[in-house]
Amino acid sequence: MIKKRQSIQDPAAESQLFNQRALFGYAVVLICFFVVVFNQYKLQVVMHDHYVTRADGNRIKLIPQPPNRGLIYDRNGILLAENRPIHSVELIPEQVKDISQTLMEIAKLIEITPERQQEFLKEVKYHRRFVSIAVKEHLTEQEVAIIAVNQHRLPGVTLEARLTRHYPYGELFTHAIGYIGKINAKELDKLEEEGVTANYAASRDIGKIGLERYYESQLHGQVGFQQVEVNNRGRVIRILDSKPATSGDDLILSIDMHLQKKAKELLGENRGAIVAMDPRDGAVLAFYSNPSYDPNLFVHGISGKNYRELLNSPDRPLVNRVTQGVYPPASTIKPHMAILGLEHGTVTEQTRIPDPGFYKLPNYSRPYRDHVKWGHGWVDVYTAITKSCDTYFYDLAVKLGIDRISDYMKKFGFGSRTGIDVMEESAGLMPSKEWKRARHKQNWFPGDTVSLGIGQSYWSTTPMQLALSTAILLNDGLKPTPHMGRYFRNQSKDTSLIAPLERVIEVKNPKNWQISKEAMRQTLMEQGGTGFNAFKGISYSAGGKTGTAQVINMAANQKYDANAIKEIHRDNAMFIGYAPAENPSISLTVTVENAGGGGSNAAPIARKMMDYYFTRQSAAGAQP
Amino acid sequence: MNLLKDPNHKGLLAKLHLDGPLLAGLILLCVTGLFVLYSASGQHWDMMAAHSTRLVFAFGAMLFLAQVKPQTFHFWAVPLFLAGTAMLVMVLAFGHVGKGAQRWLDLGFMKFQPSEVMKLAVPMAVAWYVSSHPLPLKFRHLIVGFIMCAIPTVLIQQQPDLGTSILIFVAGVFVLFLGGMSWRIITAIALIIPVASYTMWLFVMHDYQKRRVLTFLNPESDPLGSGYHIIQSKIAIGSGGFEGKGWMHGTQSQLEFLPERHTDFIFSVFSEELGMIGVLFLLALYAFIIARGLIIASRAQDNFSKLLAGSITLTFFVYVFVNIGMVSGLLPVVGVPLPLVSYGGTSMVTLMAGFGILMSVSTHKRLLAQQ
Numbered sequence: 001m002i003k004k005r006q007s008i009q010d011p012a013a014e015s016q017l018f019n020q021r022a023l024f025g026y027a028v029v030l031i032c033f034f035v036v037v038f039n040q041y042k043l044q045v046v047m048h049d050h051y052v053t054r055a056d057g058n059r060i061k062l063i064p065q066p067p068n069r070g071l072i073y074d075r076n077g078i079l080l081a082e083n084r085p086i087h088s089v090e091l092i093p094e095q096v097k098d099i100s101q102t103l104m105e106i107a108k109l110i111e112i113t114p115e116r117q118q119e120f121l122k123e124v125k126y127h128r129r130f131v132s133i134a135v136k137e138h139l140t141e142q143e144v145a146i147i148a149v150n151q152h153r154l155p156g157v158t159l160e161a162r163l164t165r166h167y168p169y170g171e172l173f174t175h176a177i178g179y180i181g182k183i184n185a186k187e188l189d190k191l192e193e194e195g196v197t198a199n200y201a202a203s204r205d206i207g208k209i210g211l212e213r214y215y216e217s218q219l220h221g222q223v224g225f226q227q228v229e230v231n232n233r234g235r236v237i238r239i240l241d242s243k244p245a246t247s248g249d250d251l252i253l254s255i256d257m258h259l260q261k262k263a264k265e266l267l268g269e270n271r272g273a274i275v276a277m278d279p280r281d282g283a284v285l286a287f288y289s290n291p292s293y294d295p296n297l298f299v300h301g302i303s304g305k306n307y308r309e310l311l312n313s314p315d316r317p318l319v320n321r322v323t324q325g326v327y328p329p330a331s332t333i334k335p336h337m338a339i340l341g342l343e344h345g346t347v348t349e350q351t352r353i354p355d356p357g358f359y360k361l362p363n364y365s366r367p368y369r370d371h372v373k374w375g376h377g378w379v380d381v382y383t384a385i386t387k388s389c390d391t392y393f394y395d396l397a398v399k400l401g402i403d404r405i406s407d408y409m410k411k412f413g414f415g416s417r418t419g420i421d422v423m424e425e426s427a428g429l430m431p432s433k434e435w436k437r438a439r440h441k442q443n444w445f446p447g448d449t450v451s452l453g454i455g456q457s458y459w460s461t462t463p464m465q466l467a468l469s470t471a472i473l474l475n476d477g478l479k480p481t482p483h484m485g486r487y488f489r490n491q492s493k494d495t496s497l498i499a500p501l502e503r504v505i506e507v508k509n510p511k512n513w514q515i516s517k518e519a520m521r522q523t524l525m526e527q528g529g530t531g532f533n534a535f536k537g538i539s540y541s542a543g544g545k546t547g548t549a550q551v552i553n554m555a556a557n558q559k560y561d562a563n564a565i566k567e568i569h570r571d572n573a574m575f576i577g578y579a580p581a582e583n584p585s586i587s588l589t590v591t592v593e594n595a596g597g598g599g600s601n602a603a604p605i606a607r608k609m610m611d612y613y614f615t616r617q618s619a620a621g622a623q624p
Numbered sequence: 625m626n627l628l629k630d631p632n633h634k635g636l637l638a639k640l641h642l643d644g645p646l647l648a649g650l651i652l653l654c655v656t657g658l659f660v661l662y663s664a665s666g667q668h669w670d671m672m673a674a675h676s677t678r679l680v681f682a683f684g685a686m687l688f689l690a691q692v693k694p695q696t697f698h699f700w701a702v703p704l705f706l707a708g709t710a711m712l713v714m715v716l717a718f719g720h721v722g723k724g725a726q727r728w729l730d731l732g733f734m735k736f737q738p739s740e741v742m743k744l745a746v747p748m749a750v751a752w753y754v755s756s757h758p759l760p761l762k763f764r765h766l767i768v769g770f771i772m773c774a775i776p777t778v779l780i781q782q783q784p785d786l787g788t789s790i791l792i793f794v795a796g797v798f799v800l801f802l803g804g805m806s807w808r809i810i811t812a813i814a815l816i817i818p819v820a821s822y823t824m825w826l827f828v829m830h831d832y833q834k835r836r837v838l839t840f841l842n843p844e845s846d847p848l849g850s851g852y853h854i855i856q857s858k859i860a861i862g863s864g865g866f867e868g869k870g871w872m873h874g875t876q877s878q879l880e881f882l883p884e885r886h887t888d889f890i891f892s893v894f895s896e897e898l899g900m901i902g903v904l905f906l907l908a909l910y911a912f913i914i915a916r917g918l919i920i921a922s923r924a925q926d927n928f929s930k931l932l933a934g935s936i937t938l939t940f941f942v943y944v945f946v947n948i949g950m951v952s953g954l955l956p957v958v959g960v961p962l963p964l965v966s967y968g969g970t971s972m973v974t975l976m977a978g979f980g981i982l983m984s985v986s987t988h989k990r991l992l993a994q995q
Contacts, residue, residue, distance in 0.1 A: 014759045015922075018930050021802045022918045025938050029914055032945050033907050039952050043862040044900045051862025058859065059875045231879040 064201035067221030070248030095156030171292035178210020179295035221248030254283035272592035273321035279471035282480030289321035329455035330547035342512035359394035385519035397453025431458035477505030534603035544577025546598035575602035657965035682976035689980025705749035711738035755927035760804025868899025
């Protein structure tokens with residue numbers, strides 16, 4: 001075999017063959033390397049920008065930073081809504097070896113309900129492993145201390161603090177200021193519609209009702225961002241850039257905390273509403289609806305049991321009586337009716353009508369009773385208001401007619417929202433022929449007009465509407481926009497929220513307005529006025545009008561006996577008033593549900609409010 | 625030339641039977657590898673120490689084999705091949721299972737991976753067989769040669785270890801190629817492969833295998849699954865740009881978006897941090913080593929040495945190309961390390977052993993000629 005091989009082998013030719021093959025091989029090597037270089041060029045030069053973007057997308061994350069919510073102060077600078085840190089104990093699953101074991105350890109130290117433990121273990125499954133999850137929120141100071149001391153034994157367990165809203169006066173301002181709570185799906189949709197979702201990237205809460213809701217966009221502030229570099233597990237490696245959050249603007253209210261407190265105190269156990277307003281510019285000084293409830297419950301997520309209790313309470317604490325409570329205005333609108341009568345020329349200052357104790361429509365037998373059985377005798381516009389004569393206004397209303405009344409009273413703001421800075425507002429109802437046809441499929445009867453004259457018969461108003469109509473009356477047809485927010489304050493400047501007055505009623509003869517106001521003054525200041533007893537001995541001058549609203553309809557011959565009927569069917573006590581009579585700086589609207597007569601039940605409350613207001617004014621000295 | 629003129633005045637390299645240019649290329653490559661590994665491992669000193677230890681061991685193996693005469697390799701080629709094949713069978717029968725594959729044989733005092741031995745034993749045996757016949761090869765010899773390549777390839781494929789089996793197969797085939805396999809056959813194979821692949825696709829491959837192929841063709845279709853590796857690798861390479869992000873400043877690698885970044889995907893780290901400039905340097909270095917290897921092969925005195933040296937060199941190239949190709953999306957992902965740069969085990973020792981054989985071929989030829 002060796003022989004054979006040696007005989008045929010040709011070393012030179014073999015060597016040449018090998019060299020050719022090796023050279024060819026090397027050519028292939030170079031071609032392949034060229035392909036690699038070409039591919040590198042494509043990736044690293046041609047598509048470089050594309051891949052840089054993707055690499056940055058991998059590593060750079062934006063972490064939103066929540067802004068601090070603007071604080072809310074009363075007119076004296078007293079803090080009404082603040083941000084307080086709440087503490088929670090949290091755990092990062094990635095850093096904990098045995099999660100249920102650690103949970104047991106924590107549960108030994110502080111109380112965690114079995115339901116919460118179950119819930120937590122479920123949450124762990126659905127969260128990313130490096131994001132911390134709250135084991136328990138709203139820790140007490142003692143619990144914080146216990147966890148802090150034992151933290152070294154619990155790797156991966158941290159104490160976290162974040163700011164949340166706190167309302168130090170509890171139920172006192174609930175209906176005015178409202179509260180914030182967790183953003184729900186519906187609110188999220190709305191934020192999306194407005195295109196501000198990004199601004200809420202780090203926010204948990206949103207204004208739910210009251211001023212917190214109305215001024216949400218200013219109070220919320222601007223979200224900040226931290227641009228961070230993360231690794232493949234999302235852990236933050238370093239901060240690349242940051243834009244701090246801008247706190248929301250602080251809101252300064254026209255509300256006076258002391259007056260508000262007084263309102264609550266005066267309503268006591270009664271259901272009702274008190275509005276104190278500066279009629280000159282619509283600034284609300286007190287805005288209180290009784291009963292109220294603690295808004296802090298809602299901030300922390302109210303329990304189902306507590307919520308049902310509030311919802312089902314017969315006193316209906318959740319209703320904002322100031323703007324959502326609709327009541328027949330009763331006699332409180334008589335001054336407005338008088339102005340209409342005078343301005344239209346239906347009556348004059350001298351017009352007198354006889355009052356036998358009832359009114360009868362021509363060709364109708366049904367008597368419309370006056371609240372004084374035997375009547376007031378001959379009545380002019382002053383007496384009609386001071387003594388709250390019903391017959392005078394029955395007659396006036398019928399002479400004016402429904403259309404004229406409805407049109408004119410709408411100018412006083414009845415039947416539409418006042419535009420106060422809460423969204424929970426009812427428009428009340430100023431009836432009209434068209435309305436009755438649409439709503440009740442019935443024609444307007446003359447009898448409907450009769451009771452309209454004394455603020456009954458479908459006419460319903462909110463206390464805020466009454467307050468606004470009073471202000472319009474006092475300003476001779478100029479309307480202020482009622483508001484609780486006076487101005488916003490941030491580091492650089494204050495932004496006023498006070499809107500200029502707007503003419504809503506043309507004045508034919510200013511004297512007519514004067515007559516009505518003089519009658520209101522007499523109502524409180526002169527013997528025989530329905531509010532005289534309540535305002536006896538005041539050190540200032542005042543004007544006002546009492547009202548007693550029927551809650552149930554009485555048959556013509558039936559006598560009202562407060563003791564004989566259920567409490568919720570008793571009359572509502574109403575009162576509107578202002579002081580000083582010459583140049584009013586405060587107006588009061590008081591509604592007390594089912595309390596009885598306005599003169600004896602609502603007017604005294606208004607008087608005490610005024611007394612308190614002027615006492616504080618003089619104590620404050622030169623201060624406005 | 626110097627050696628001939630003054631045989632008594634040898635340089636240190638000659639005394640140690642080392643080829644200067646090749647040694648320089650290898651050292652430069654290994655040092656480059658150490659720098660990249662330092663960055664890719666996240667400044668992991670334990671890893672650096674382990675890698676350095678292996679380097680020392682690998683260079684030791686190279687130095688040792690450089691002293692062995694080529695005739696000795698010729699003598700041991702067949703016994704080594706037979707023993708290796710037997711061990712591959714044993715691995716399949718009693719082997720140690722690690723990472724889902726049976727590759728290790730426990731010898732009691734050490735664990736041993738027979739497929740690594742076969743990386744050298746197969747080209748040695750095929751070179752032995754081919755060099756015992758006149759070149760160019762006749763068709764029947766070619767068939768025998770193919771069978772010699774196929775047996776260990778199939779055995780290793782069973783472990784399963786696709787990367788190694790391919791490398792071993794090509795190592796053997798390179799011998800046949802260099803031995804003068806006829807162009808007609810080469811062309812025929814080149815034509816058969818696409819047809820065979822398509823037939824396999826239609827009738828043989830399972831759905832999951834098809835899915836793998838599709839993912840290779842379009843990694844973006846499965847960004848969180850099997851496409852993740854290659855997508856992240858391409859992002860790393862592409863974002864590196866022409867100049868690179870700087871040593872130890874690759875975001876894809878340092879922030880651990882890149883998987884297997886100190887082993888199979890170390891080229892991506894290199895590309896990201898040192899950019900296209902770095903890649904050109906690295907490829908030039910590889911091209912130089914391959915060129916030097918082929919020069920040594922062509923200067924070798926006998927056919928066995930030529931074929932063995934040529935095959936070892938070209939197989940080294942296949943390592944480089946398959947690794948770079950897979951991490952940059954040119955080839956499917958098969959677990960092949962970047963030679964002498966990737967962190968990891970036995971393959972580096974085997975590679976350096978191969979270079980030891982090259983050194984031996986390069987430095988023992990004169991003595992052979994004189995005999």
